[in-house]
Amino acid sequence: NAGVTQTPKFQVLKTGQSMTLQCAQDMNHEYMSWYRQDPGMGLRLIHYSVGAGITDQGEVPNGYNVSRSTTEDFPLRLLSAAPSQTSVYFCASRAPFLDEQFFGPGTRLTVL
Amino acid sequence: AQTVTQSQPEMSVQEAETVTLSCTYDTSENNYYLFWYKQPPSRQMILVIRQEAYKQQNATENRFSVNFQKAAKSFSLKISDSQLGDTAMYFCAYMDSNYQLIWGAGTKLIIKP
Numbered sequence: 001n002a003g004v005t006q007t008p009k010f011q012v013l014k015t016g017q018s019m020t021l022q023c024a025q026d027m028n029h030e031y032m033s034w035y036r037q038d039p040g041m042g043l044r045l046i047h048y049s050v051g052a053g054i055t056d057q058g059e060v061p062n063g064y065n066v067s068r069s070t071t072e073d074f075p076l077r078l079l080s081a082a083p084s085q086t087s088v089y090f091c092a093s094r095a096p097f098l099d100e101q102f103f104g105p106g107t108r109l110t111v112l
Numbered sequence: 113a114q115t116v117t118q119s120q121p122e123m124s125v126q127e128a129e130t131v132t133l134s135c136t137y138d139t140s141e142n143n144y145y146l147f148w149y150k151q152p153p154s155r156q157m158i159l160v161i162r163q164e165a166y167k168q169q170n171a172t173e174n175r176f177s178v179n180f181q182k183a184a185k186s187f188s189l190k191i192s193d194s195q196l197g198d199t200a201m202y203f204c205a206y207m208d209s210n211y212q213l214i215w216g217a218g219t220k221l222i223i224k225p
Contacts, residue, residue, distance in 0.1 A: 043205075045212065045213070048212075099162065100159060100162070101159075
């Protein structure tokens with residue numbers, strides 16, 4: 001099993017550009033989530049999904065869109081990147097009613 | 113709303129020493145999970161240890177153990193016989209009844225040779 005994979009590992013964008021951060025898991029986990037990590041702060045939840053076709057907002061959803069068409073994939077879209085979105089982004093997945101979350105390797109995004 | 117506080121932004125100890133990282137949390141729930149995650153320079157999030165709130169016995173994983181004080185809402189991590197590979201950011205996290213994780217700001221731990 002590859003676990004949770006994220007692409008790309010690094011990305012530099014200009015203000016106003018759009019892009020999609022990819023996340024996939026091969027553990028058949030229903031629950032997937034996106035976090036952002038900023039210096040001096042813990043991870044903050046952006047969006048999450050409890051299964052294909054179901055998504056919901058987390059603590060900091062503004063500026064981000066998600067969709068969940070399959071159990072395996074949970075992409076995060078930035079429609080118009082802003083410097084405030086410079087961060088490290090983590091995708092995670094979890095089996096239903098179990099507590100352990102499995103994290104991807106992260107994507108470092110810089111918006112100029 | 114639940115909050116998690118890690119009051120030590122950075123700590124450093126000599127190799128082989130024992131170090132304790134502090135974490136306090138605030139909640140009105142009775143059933144929850146607590147975690148310590150390690151984030152080395154590789155950036156990968158690694159689960160170190162977990163504690164179920166209903167269990168009175170403190171969790172232990174090899175050199176890592178916790179001191180869980182439910183009434184005081186305290187969840188400290190003790191690392192015994194520290195090794196150079198323990199150098200990392202350590203995050204305390206609380207999982208609520210909806211399985212959502214709330215994170216502390218982290219403690220940077222440096223193990224000196």
